[in-house]
């Protein structure tokens with residue numbers, strides 16, 4: 534229903550996405566990076582992991598809700614840190630809700646919880662936060678005033694609502710999503726958007742952190758990447774502290790930049806698995822094995838990316854492996870998974886990175 538707005542062609546052509554990037558990069562990230570070089574920052578520098586998670590969240594939430602109703606985690610550090618704390622509190626406690634949902638619900642009905650109470654409290658606070666942003670975006674769309682700025686367009690929310698309307702019109706009460714989504718559009722939009730912001734912020738933040746670590750270790754890498762970026766028209770040189778937004782299609786074609794991001798996702802696999810799937814009936818073949826239908830199987834991108842035959846010296850971060858003879862590597866690259874459950878935001882992640 535929403536995959537269209539995450540396609541590469543849509544993102545590259547989106548005026549709203551370009552306007553949002555302009556605001557986020559020019560009025561938030563560049564000033565934050567410049568401020569980090571001030572003598573008062575020495576010797577601590579900045580926590581780039583936290584900053585890059587903020588960058589990812591600002592980009593994704595702006596695309597979902599429009600810039601007006603999105604986060605400003607780059608600047609609002611205390612809100613960002615509070616959010617990240619809630620997010621990390623839940624880590625390691627997903628087992629019961631994900632693997633034994635019925636048992637978890639049964640315990641809930643008895644007033645008991647299989648996970649610590651603070652995990653539930655963090656989930657409720659994060660969900661309420663996302664519902665608030667989502668409701669504000671929906672309300673804004675309902676107002677008759679034209680958008681002040683294309684950056685205010687809540688691209689994902691608008692697309693979801695249009696999809697629900699289309700489904701209602703086509704199938705009415707016979708729709709499979711009638712009793713859930715169509716009767717509760719606001720809650721459904723918030724729930725879907727919650728998936729996007731939580732799935733995208735840490736994965737993208739981790740990728741940018743490792744990538745900047747490798748760049749920080751090598752002046753040669755920085756020089757090569759800089760030369761490539763300077764070949765863009767318009768290029769990304771700062772003029773009076775601002776840069777012109779590069780052409781998305783040209784950016785997409787830069788070989789070194791592309792290779793460095795792919796290699797970072799390969800080497801560190803920010804969503805490393807396991808990625809469970811259920812074998813369809815009656816059975817399927819995986820390599821030499823026939824696996825019966827209904828069996829739950831899983832694989833991990835982290836391990837798939839360590840196949841020495843396809844990725845020699847797999848522990849080594851070497852972006853040049855994506856510049857030559859890359860066909861086998863591309864076939865085995867699984868950083869965004871594959872099939873029906875593959876990453877919805879893979880193009881957005883590549884573009885944002």
Ligand code: HEM
Nearest residue numbers: 729732733736737740804808868869870874876877878882
């Ligand atoms: C470098 C960054 C990213 C990486 C490595 C990554 C990786 C992945 C992987 C491996 C999955 C599949 C999980 C599974 O099969 O169980 C996934 C799912 C997903 N990703 Fe990403 N992701 C990234 C960024 C993003 C961004 C920026 C967004 C949103 C804008 C996003 C939205 C989603 C969603 C909604 C799903 C769930 C899809 C579904 O289950 O139908 N991801 N991601």
